Amino acid sequence: MTLIEIPSWNEVEQTVLYLREKGVHVDDSKCFNQFCNLKKFVEANLNEEDFKEILSHERWVEYFNSCKNEECFSEIIVIAEFFFAIPAHNANAERVFSLMQSQ
Numbered sequence: 001m002t003l004i005e006i007p008s009w010n011e012v013e014q015t016v017l018y019l020r021e022k023g024v025h026v027d028d029s030k031c032f033n034q035f036c037n038l039k040k041f042v043e044a045n046l047n048e049e050d051f052k053e054i055l056s057h058e059r060w061v062e063y064f065n066s067c068k069n070e071e072c073f074s075e076i077i078v079i080a081e082f083f084f085a086i087p088a089h090n091a092n093a094e095r096v097f098s099l100m101q102s103q
Helices: 009-021 028-045 049-053 056-066 076-085 091-102
Strands: none
């Protein structure tokens, strides 16, 4: 969820189910309410050129900063943490293999 398009609940729900399989608890009802707030935020900012030009993590920071308190994103942040924990590339692993081959 890069927040460059309006997110769908279906995507979030699939992520919640995956996280549950991995032992991470996410409250469905809270998550749905928080998702609705996130969706409103994206809809309100989608036409802003500045919003489109910033990086994905900066969009998330803007969303979290726009929330009044942690209760507004307590479940969504679990999904965001998972999203940003996935490496965008495998350069570190490739570097290790290159070092192993050179010896």
